[in-house]
Amino acid sequence: MDLTLNIWRQTSKDSAGNFETYQLKDINEHMSFLEMLDVLNEQLEGQGKEPVAFEHDCREGICGSCGLMINGAPHGHLPRTTTCQLHMREFKHGDNITIEPFRAGAFPVLKDLVVDRSALDRIVQAGGFISVRTGSAPDANAVPVPKDEADRAFDAATCIGCGACVASCPNAAAMLFTGAKVTHLGLLPQGQPERYDRVTKMVHQMDKEEFGHCSNFGECTVACPKGIPLDVISQMNRDLLVAQLKGRSA
Amino acid sequence: MTWLKQFLSSSIGLKIVMALSGLGLFGFVIAHMLGNLQVFLGAEKFNAYAAMMQGNPLLWPARIGLLGMIFAHMGSAAALVLRSNKARPTGYKSHQWLSGSYAVRTMRFGGLVLLAFIVYHLLHMTVGTAHGEFRHCMSDGAGGLTCFAYQNLVSGLMNPAVASAYIVAQVALGLHLAHGVWSLCRTLGLGNPRYDLLARRAALSFGGLITAGNCAIAIAIVAGLVKLP
Numbered sequence A: 001m002d003l004t005l006n007i008w009r010q011t012s013k014d015s016a017g018n019f020e021t022y023q024l025k026d027i028n029e030h031m032s033f034l035e036m037l038d039v040l041n042e043q044l045e046g047q048g049k050e051p052v053a054f055e056h057d058c059r060e061g062i063c064g065s066c067g068l069m070i071n072g073a074p075h076g077h078l079p080r081t082t083t084c085q086l087h088m089r090e091f092k093h094g095d096n097i098t099i100e101p102f103r104a105g106a107f108p109v110l111k112d113l114v115v116d117r118s119a120l121d122r123i124v125q126a127g128g129f130i131s132v133r134t135g136s137a138p139d140a141n142a143v144p145v146p147k148d149e150a151d152r153a154f155d156a157a158t159c160i161g162c163g164a165c166v167a168s169c170p171n172a173a174a175m176l177f178t179g180a181k182v183t184h185l186g187l188l189p190q191g192q193p194e195r196y197d198r199v200t201k202m203v204h205q206m207d208k209e210e211f212g213h214c215s216n217f218g219e220c221t222v223a224c225p226k227g228i229p230l231d232v233i234s235q236m237n238r239d240l241l242v243a244q245l246k247g248r249s250a
Numbered sequence B: 001m002t003w004l005k006q007f008l009s010s011s012i013g014l015k016i017v018m019a020l021s022g023l024g025l026f027g028f029v030i031a032h033m034l035g036n037l038q039v040f041l042g043a044e045k046f047n048a049y050a051a052m053m054q055g056n057p058l059l060w061p062a063r064i065g066l067l068g069m070i071f072a073h074m075g076s077a078a079a080l081v082l083r084s085n086k087a088r089p090t091g092y093k094s095h096q097w098l099s100g101s102y103a104v105r106t107m108r109f110g111g112l113v114l115l116a117f118i119v120y121h122l123l124h125m126t127v128g129t130a131h132g133e134f135r136h137c138m139s140d141g142a143g144g145l146t147c148f149a150y151q152n153l154v155s156g157l158m159n160p161a162v163a164s165a166y167i168v169a170q171v172a173l174g175l176h177l178a179h180g181v182w183s184l185c186r187t188l189g190l191g192n193p194r195y196d197l198l199a200r201r202a203a204l205s206f207g208g209l210i211t212a213g214n215c216a217i218a219i220a221i222v223a224g225l226v227k228l229p
């Protein structure tokens, strides 16, 4: 298939960027989206031009580094799919594809399509961990966890930190991300001692990074390649309220 | 009190202020609609209801409370919207909406419509300066009040342009609540997968009921079904 690509180009963090148009011919429909970009980069290098910088690592949908805004949807329009798992058969011959970096004040563009997502790491550093040694894996039934809570914690734990929630949110909020961490650790027995300190500290850091608030648009949960449910945000709100009643502060 | 300051200035704390004040205003809007539907019972009943409200010692505490909620609601909304604009300084060239809800996209503009309406409505039906034939309550000489709320309402809304403005505002209010009532449950930490669909439908129904109930009054007056005595 032949494609027209509209790609955001920006040489460095401080330079102004702009969209460039590229033509690609004979793209194989079995290629992944990233492989299609690899083909473009080979073509650009052949012409002595600067290849398009984009982030990628595992290319199997688990590391979360490949986030791109594709035609206005994070990781493209296909539900529950990362960019690396999106295949060209989802597009048609002659399609126009606009590719932009994830946009948020907290995600500065480093180069072309690569953004700095360390703000998410700093939210985790503020409290998204368990401080005590939990030892090696205990016997399966040594610490009972109700099935329902285990399921919810596991759903939340599937977050790969790609930032699609932030990218899709009209307020550029990191609520789904932070809510996922708070829910994942807060529902499990090992996470209890620090539960309420964790939520206050993580929310405080999230605000400090200047992410937006939640208007319950619900875009994030649809954009999330792991389908993390919106309820994690409500869980975080509830935990923060309880933390206030307990007089915790960040 | 640093914890309180920290909480109230956090994005979630501000949102909780917005949800609680929204909840209070929602309660008022329901009571207000039920009160006004008494216009269908005739001038005597309606004016007696108005006199009971006007002569109530709780009138001013309630008014101050409502004003406080409106300021808390708008203040938190404004603070959050400003932060939200800052959170994405550069927008997208192409954008797709991924989720279905329409009402949520009207919250900000709809909020401004409501603000404009609240100001107009107070000048029209409470202060009376935006009303050509407004009559204030009078003492009936026996310690009670004689009110003309029925006459004020009917003569005020007989003008189709005025009635249209009221109807537009009620549609904005319905949309605001269709999202807002569901959203406030989630903001207050009551989001739960089991009740989510129920909460969504309840919010939509409340929004629809408020719009329908209030518009019914305006339409009945313009259509001449409710007329001056």
Ligand code: HEM
Residues within 6 Å of the ligand: A214, A215, A216, B015, B018, B019, B021, B022, B023, B025, B026, B029, B073, B074, B077, B080, B107, B108, B110, B111, B112, B114, B115, B118, B173, B176, B177, B179, B180, B181, B183, B184, B185, B187, B188
């Ligand atoms: C009768 C009057 C009003 C009622 C009953 C009402 C009710 C509500 C409720 C229940 C919410 C949801 C809170 C949440 O998501 O937790 C809300 C949100 C909102 N309201 Fe109002 N409201 C009223 C008037 C206003 C006015 C006058 C404005 C603006 C000047 C306004 C602006 C907003 C905005 C911007 C939001 C959503 C903000 C966001 O989440 O991004 N509202 N309202």
Ligand code: FES
Residues within 6 Å of the ligand: A055, A056, A057, A058, A059, A060, A061, A062, A063, A064, A065, A066, A082, A083, A084, A085
């Ligand atoms: S490259 Fe790892 S998730 Fe796509």
